[in-house]
Amino acid sequence: MKVNKRSIAAFGAITVLTSLALxxxxxxxxxxxxxxAGAKSGKLTVWVDAERVDAxxxxxxxxxxxxxxxxxxVGKDVDTIKDDFIQQVPTGKGPDITMGAHDWLGELSxxxxxxxxxLGDSSKDYLPVALQASTYDGTTYMLPYAVENIAVLRNTDIxxxxxxxxxxxxxxxxxxxxxxxxxxxxxxxxxPYHLYPFQTAFGAPVFGTxxxxxxxxxxxxxxxxxGFEFANWLSAQGKAGTLNTDIDGEIAKQQFIDGKAAxxxxxxxxxxxxxxxxxxxxxxxxxxxxxxxxSPFAGVKGFFVSSESKNKVAANDFLVNYIGTxxxxxxxxxxxxxxxxxxxxxxxxxSDPIIAGFQKVGADAVPMPAIPAMGAVWEFWGxxxxxxxxxxxxxxxxxxxxxxxxxxIK
Amino acid sequence: xxQTTIEQEAPQAPPTKRQRQAARIAEAASGSIRWMLLKxxxxxxxxxxxxxxxxxxxxxxxxxxLGVVLVVAVLVNWIYFSRRRIAAKYLTPGVIFLILxxxxxxxxxxxxxxxxxxTGHNGSKDQAxxxxxxxxxxxxxxxxxxxxxxVERLGTLGLLVTDPDDGEASVGTNDQPLQDAPDATVEGGRxxxxxxxxxxSFAQVISRSSDIEKISVPFSDDxxxxxxxxxxxxxxxxxxxxxxxxxxxxxxxxxxxxxxYSDTGVxxxxxxxxxxxxxxxxxxxxxxxxVRAVTDSSIRGPLISVxxxxxxxxxxxxxxxxxxxxxxxLVFNNTRMRFRNGYRILLILPxxxxxxxxxxxxxxxxxxxxxxxxxxxxxxxxxxxxxDPTLAKVSVLIVNLWLGFPYMFLVCMGALQGxxxxxxxxxxxxxxxxxxIFRRIKLPLLLVTVAPLLISSFAFNFNNFNLIYMLTGGxxxxxxxxxxxxxxxxxxxxxxxxxxxxxxxDYGLASAFTILIFIVVAVISIVSFRKTKALEExx
Numbered sequence: 001m002k003v004n005k006r007s008i009a010a011f012g013a014i015t016v017l018t019s020l021a022l023x024x025x026x027x028x029x030x031x032x033x034x035x036x037a038g039a040k041s042g043k044l045t046v047w048v049d050a051e052r053v054d055a056x057x058x059x060x061x062x063x064x065x066x067x068x069x070x071x072x073x074v075g076k077d078v079d080t081i082k083d084d085f086i087q088q089v090p091t092g093k094g095p096d097i098t099m100g101a102h103d104w105l106g107e108l109s110x111x112x113x114x115x116x117x118x119l120g121d122s123s124k125d126y127l128p129v130a131l132q133a134s135t136y137d138g139t140t141y142m143l144p145y146a147v148e149n150i151a152v153l154r155n156t157d158i159x160x161x162x163x164x165x166x167x168x169x170x171x172x173x174x175x176x177x178x179x180x181x182x183x184x185x186x187x188x189x190x191x192p193y194h195l196y197p198f199q200t201a202f203g204a205p206v207f208g209t210x211x212x213x214x215x216x217x218x219x220x221x222x223x224x225x226x227g228f229e230f231a232n233w234l235s236a237q238g239k240a241g242t243l244n245t246d247i248d249g250e251i252a253k254q255q256f257i258d259g260k261a262a263x264x265x266x267x268x269x270x271x272x273x274x275x276x277x278x279x280x281x282x283x284x285x286x287x288x289x290x291x292x293x294x295s296p297f298a299g300v301k302g303f304f305v306s307s308e309s310k311n312k313v314a315a316n317d318f319l320v321n322y323i324g325t326x327x328x329x330x331x332x333x334x335x336x337x338x339x340x341x342x343x344x345x346x347x348x349x350x351s352d353p354i355i356a357g358f359q360k361v362g363a364d365a366v367p368m369p370a371i372p373a374m375g376a377v378w379e380f381w382g383x384x385x386x387x388x389x390x391x392x393x394x395x396x397x398x399x400x401x402x403x404x405x406x407x408x409i410k
Numbered sequence: 411x412x413q414t415t416i417e418q419e420a421p422q423a424p425p426t427k428r429q430r431q432a433a434r435i436a437e438a439a440s441g442s443i444r445w446m447l448l449k450x451x452x453x454x455x456x457x458x459x460x461x462x463x464x465x466x467x468x469x470x471x472x473x474x475x476l477g478v479v480l481v482v483a484v485l486v487n488w489i490y491f492s493r494r495r496i497a498a499k500y501l502t503p504g505v506i507f508l509i510l511x512x513x514x515x516x517x518x519x520x521x522x523x524x525x526x527x528x529t530g531h532n533g534s535k536d537q538a539x540x541x542x543x544x545x546x547x548x549x550x551x552x553x554x555x556x557x558x559x560x561v562e563r564l565g566t567l568g569l570l571v572t573d574p575d576d577g578e579a580s581v582g583t584n585d586q587p588l589q590d591a592p593d594a595t596v597e598g599g600r601x602x603x604x605x606x607x608x609x610x611s612f613a614q615v616i617s618r619s620s621d622i623e624k625i626s627v628p629f630s631d632d633x634x635x636x637x638x639x640x641x642x643x644x645x646x647x648x649x650x651x652x653x654x655x656x657x658x659x660x661x662x663x664x665x666x667x668x669x670x671y672s673d674t675g676v677x678x679x680x681x682x683x684x685x686x687x688x689x690x691x692x693x694x695x696x697x698x699x700x701v702r703a704v705t706d707s708s709i710r711g712p713l714i715s716v717x718x719x720x721x722x723x724x725x726x727x728x729x730x731x732x733x734x735x736x737x738x739x740l741v742f743n744n745t746r747m748r749f750r751n752g753y754r755i756l757l758i759l760p761x762x763x764x765x766x767x768x769x770x771x772x773x774x775x776x777x778x779x780x781x782x783x784x785x786x787x788x789x790x791x792x793x794x795x796x797x798d799p800t801l802a803k804v805s806v807l808i809v810n811l812w813l814g815f816p817y818m819f820l821v822c823m824g825a826l827q828g829x830x831x832x833x834x835x836x837x838x839x840x841x842x843x844x845x846x847i848f849r850r851i852k853l854p855l856l857l858v859t860v861a862p863l864l865i866s867s868f869a870f871n872f873n874n875f876n877l878i879y880m881l882t883g884g885x886x887x888x889x890x891x892x893x894x895x896x897x898x899x900x901x902x903x904x905x906x907x908x909x910x911x912x913x914x915x916d917y918g919l920a921s922a923f924t925i926l927i928f929i930v931v932a933v934i935s936i937v938s939f940r941k942t943k944a945l946e947e948x949x
Contacts, residue, residue, distance in 0.1 A: 042617055068613055069616055086532060087532075089533075090532050090533030090537055107529060110530045110689060111529060111533075111689055112538055113533075116544060116545055118641045118642075118645075121555045138548065139547075188797055188886075189883065244779060245797075246778050246779040246780055247779075248777075251780050307540070307541050309619075310619060310620060311616065311619045312619055312620075312622075313615060313619040313622045313623070313640075313641070313642055316641040316642040317616075317643065317644065321642065372529075375914055379893075379911065383887045383894070387889075400889070404892045
């Protein structure tokens with residue numbers, strides 16, 4: 001016998017791997033148990049982002065107790081959850097339900113991986129912006145659970161009163177002796193999401209809306225007169241140094257926490273960091289550079305049902321009749337500290353002044369467009385804004401942006 | 411045993427067949443029974459797993475993969491139980507690895523390059539049809555919510571519907587429009603049972619999910635009134651369909667506009683005016699992706715400058731890291747140097763850091779107004795390290811030099827120590843100065859060992875996605891093209907941007923690009939390796 005023991009061991013390990021990998025390819029993972037519901041009432045596999053696993057597991061257990069349907073909560077990485085979902089659903093391996101954001105909708109429905117959801121009479125129990133965001137092309141695809149928008153965080157130790165306008169904000173900060181009173185996340189490729197409230201204040205949304213209130217990709221409003229006014233304003237702010245593309249998310253946070261900036265335009269996800277640094281916070285309306293209201297984008301988070309789910313009945317029941325209840329929405333709120341999408345839960349959550357502040361700003365918010373054409377806008381928008389802030393000719397650069405986007409959408 | 415038997419066998423007669431067999435068994439048994447047992451145990455584990463995999467595969471009806479698993483399992487058993495095939499015993503694990511992780515990936519990428527796989531062409535045609543049909547269901551405006559109960563009669567599922575306004579119950583199936591059911595049992599405003607029908611429990615409803623989905627009870631004899639469907643088995647809604655699929659003609663008809671969409675072989679239902687219904691499905695498109703990769707006007711422009719920069723980047727990176735590494739290796743190879751080991755450890759540090767992390771740190775240090783380099787080293791100057799096209803390229807090269815020289819340093823160090831000292835001595839005796847010794851003797855000898863590594867380093871840098879993506883993200887953006895590609899983008903990062911950014915993915919195009927890049931790298935490598943053979947002959 002001249003068999004080398006190492007070769008046997010190696011071969012053993014490899015064959016194990018091979019068979020596992022091959023079995024994995026074919027879908028031997030636990031996800032599949034959901035598909036062969038036999039004598040049991042069935043099983044739902046739900047993908048959620050890793051932070052919210054705990055918040056949902058209580059609800060999952062309660063639901064299981066009530067209906068006998070086993071709910072398997074799988075924590076997934078936020079960055080990969082959408083791509084994994086799009087790739088796995090057509091192979092029949094994906095989950096029954098996934099957590100996601102409303103601006104995925106265009107992509108998910110173009111790929112045919114989501115099933116419509118019927119909220120029925122409960123639809124009027126949700127915040128209007130949440131409901132609007134969950135609907136794509138006239139069909140509802142998402143059960144919303146949270147609404148998120150940016151607002152201005154103010155360090156009340158430096159500036160006592162809220163600013164009445166953008167210029168007032170800068171003046172108040174300078175009066176308090178700050179070189180850079182206001183920070184907002186940018187970066188070398190810009191960050192249009194955070195600048196959008198100022199753009200809307202100039203009356204230039206990205207897309208116009210049709211009769212039903214859905215965004216109309218053929219009606220690009222970027223190139224309206226307001227858009228060019230906004231570009232001029234950006235250029236002026238860039239020269240004055242109030243907007244700076246060198247300030248990225250981390251630097252903005254650091255400036256605010258160090259007390260070098262009194263105003264920070266950001267979302268609820270940064271409140272924790274500011275509070276931890278011991279800063280006394282107030283949440284303000286976004287000060288407008290014009291007489292119009294500065295409306296930020298609203299991002300809505302929710303749950304989607306896979307179009308290939310073998311348990312759609314249970315999935316719909318779990319979402320509409322269970323996740324859509326006040327208790328579960330509040331439970332999810334505790335995990336993420338973002339305003340619940342269910343009106344009743346939102347009102348309860350707003351007993352916290354910070355949440356109430358975001359809710360108030362959110363009343364002016366508009367849903368971020370979920371139409372696929374928005375992808376083309378994102379590709380050029382930030383870079384154009386960054387170039388203008390850094391001194392490029394506002395008119396020509398903005399016109400180029402409009403032309404590029406128009407060409408890309410066509 | 412008696413003396414005579416031994417004497418009889420002593421003459422070296424050729425052993426009989428049985429004797430040889432016996433000897434072999436004896437050898438195997440005496441060799442090491444433990445290894446034998448271990449072998450059987452390992453094979454048993456492997457077979458058990460293969461069996462499990464086979465079982466899973468049968469339940470999923472994946473016949474092709476099942477066949478592969480079985481063939482591999484049988485082959486593996488045969489090879490390792492066989493007494494010969496020593497070579498195969500060594501090669502099998504490697505070959506399995508090679509096929510699984512290299513050949514399969516390569517072929518699969520190649521295959522994707524010939525398909526339209528991407529956003530909107532993600533699955534099969536059946537999936538596209540069912541998805542289109544599902545999203546074409548539109549709830550009749552202002553229609554109420556009907557409490558429903560799923561009932562069954564003679565194997566046919568039906569819905570027992572309660573009218574929310576007057577509480578009247580009615581029952582119907584897919585083929586039979588709703589009919590009044592006055593004798594239904596009503597509990598809390600919901601009809602829960604009716605004579606002649608069996609009521610399904612919630613658990614039964616859930617376990618027959620796909621059947622429930624197919625229930626669509628016409629509201630009346632007029633199809634325009636819509637049909638009642640129930641998404642959750644408890645509440646029904648009135649829907650009308652805006653799309654109609656004609657299986658015989660393979661067309662989709664929009665019932666509102668009358669537009670007919672048919673399968674024209676482009677992977678989506680297409681109207682005569684070119685409008686497509688998405689989702690479509692995945693089809694093979696032949697060389698389309700390759701043609702697009704080189705002819706699409708929005709890609710072709712930047713493709714040339716990006717390709718040039720990719721070559722410049724890879725060549726300068728290899729050259730700069732190699733010469734810095736070599737220089738330091740020569741210095742630290744000098745035995746008169748003190749604390750050599752300490753310095754060496756310091757030099758290897760950049761190599762020990764994950765490259766993408768270093769790139770991120772460098773990106774932070776090169777920030778124009780807040781970065782360490784401008785703030786501290788240049789005393790507050792605002793040098794646009796990453797935002798000026800030329801400086802950004804220089805920055806990329808500097809950072810890559812910092813990241814890459816330790817590797818070259820290590821390699822050269824090893825190679826230098828492999829050159830015997832007497833060669834140097836002989837040269838020195840002949841009157842050569844240090845530069846001549848280096849130029850004529852050390853460098854050629856060194857190159858014999860290092861040249862293949864330089865080629866692989868070139869191939870690595872040619873596809874050095876991490877660095878570009880983390881440091882500059884390809885920016886600053888070209889201002890004159892309409893795709894999001896920038897001055898420091900190399901081919902692989904451009905592929906990434908063209909195919910994966912934004913909301914429209916195009917895996918087919920990306921695979922086509924990958925194949926083209928693979929061909930370029932392969933050709934360069936083959937040519938270079940031929941050249942290095944010449945170097946070896948010099949030895």
